[in-house]
Amino acid sequence: MLASWRLGLRNVRRNHVYEAAQTKGVDFCPTQQPGLGGTTVCRRHSLTTATVARDNKTESARKIRNLGVNGVEPPMVTQRSKMPYSAEEISKAVDRLRRKLERYIHFPRTLMKLEAMWSMYMEVRSGSSWRVDAAETEQFLQAILRSSVGTLWCDRAQMLVDELDERPECMGASPVVTMALIRVLAKFGDVQRVNAAVQKAADKHGPEWSTGVTDYIETRVIALARADLPKQAAEMLEKSNGRKAAAEQKGCTKPVHPYAVALRELMLAWTRDRDADRAWMCLSQLLALGYGRATREWNAMLHVHAVDMRYRFHLLEQVLGRMRSSGVTYDAATYNIMMHGSLLRGLQARWKEWFHKMEKAGHTPNAVTFTTLLVQLAHSGQWSEALQVVRYMRQNNVAATAATTSSVLSMERQRNRVNRIMSHFRRQVLKGGEIAVSEFTVVVAAILDSPKKWASETALAIRCLEDRRISESAVVDALAARLPGIGT
Secondary structure, three states: OOHHHHHOOOOOOHHHOOOOHHHOOOEEEEEEEEOHHHOEEEEEOOOOEEEOOOOOOEEEHHHHHHHHHOOOOOOOEEEOOOOOOOHHHHHHHHHHHHHHHHHHHHOOOOHHHHHHHHHHHHHHHHHOOOOOOHHHHHHHHHHHHHHOOOOHHHHHHHHHHHHHHHOHHHOOOOHHHHHHHHHHHHHOOOHHHHHHHHHHHHHHHOOOOOOOOOOHHHHHHHHHHHOOOHHHHHHHHHHHHHHHHHHHHOOOOOOOOOOHHHHHHHHHHHHHOOOHHHHHHHHHHHHHOOOOOOHHHHHHHHHHHHHOOOOOHHHHHHHHHHHHHOOOOOOHHHHHHHHHHHHHOOOHHHHHHHHHHHHHOOOOOOHHHHHHHHHHHHHOOOHHHHHHHHHHHHHOOOOOOHHHHHHHHHHHHHOOOHHHHHHHHHHHHHOOOOOOHHHHHHHHHHHHHOOOOOHHHHHHHHHHHHOOOOOHHHHHHHHHHHOOOOOO
8 A cells, every 4th residue: 555655656546466366356376476676476466467588667557458468578566665664655654544533423334445554554664663642543443343343353442542652652542442442342242351451440540531432331231131141231230220219319410321222132142142021121122211122023923933932933923913913014034034943843734824925025035045945944854845945946947055055065964865864965076166064064974874885975075174175073063963873
């Protein structure tokens, strides 16, 4: 990114200078050769620009592509080695990063933009002594909270705050920055880091540091709920409500925060814990506050009743009735759950009825729908129905997921058609296709039934493990669940 100023490409997008740029474009030669001056030379042209090695001029990707079409060897893309950046380059890059942070906060942005902004910050950080201050750290944390996916961003957010604490001129992280960090950690349910951040802030700013933060309790409840600790989350919420009731009795006129988001996360945590009664209590509180009309919450409640065999099918229909009376619309997941509940209870006519209702409502059956049907039909031994589902998928060009493929392979194994399993496995290995752990587990279980017959497939399975295409520990865990006694 910074090298664009050095190369004089002020009006060119900087996509060609970030660290993965030389992997973009069409490969003319997959090998890399050391170039002059410590640069890395690769015979790949960039999607945006490239530098001609002989006269050091910049040509557009269209001209380079035309050279390749006309039979002329295209120029080589060069990537400069790490060199110290000038003060002007650092200053311009810092200004650009600050503008990006402000735009990211005020306008809709994607995760790709966040990754590019983080790469830019790391490049500036590695080439200079500049670091973000407290206000910029808070902006970065807000951007991470807004668009981040994956626990990797917890480490990055923690690194920003740790760097701020190490700088004496910034006086460490303020309560505002600490609260921004806690929100990021709570998003991913990292309870240990949330507790550590709370303790560190209490030691530095006093035990009353969170008094002015309106969403402090709510954020901690969200962290506990997303970490699948609903009992602790409910206890914290009850204590907070007790303190608020006492404050109202003393004549406190401060408005009471309803904690709607915390209640929603707590309800979802109870559904994951299969506790339908407590989930209903949270949903009732949400409805009383004027919330709880999102399809996701009702689908979670419906799923709890669908997978619990203590509830009969008419109770699922009652949940749907309450869902309809609350003004909640059905989505594809709603129909999938109803088909799943019908199959679990052996109601063949019901799941077909709901399948037709799904198509009539305008929801296209997706891979999740067919996976749900195949898993249950194969488990109950209804081979003809399962094969009809497979044919329907092929006719409608629905891509099979790993769960769908493993369900079909399990069905073939139960039908003693191991030849089909092995032929599928050989094709996947020899053409370099992706093999999921669930598929590999079915193959290995079939091999173990008659190892002498499938000697070549055993060699292919060993080859997959040696090439690290499959995790050994994951396979052992999956096989231990399928084949009792394999651990010995």
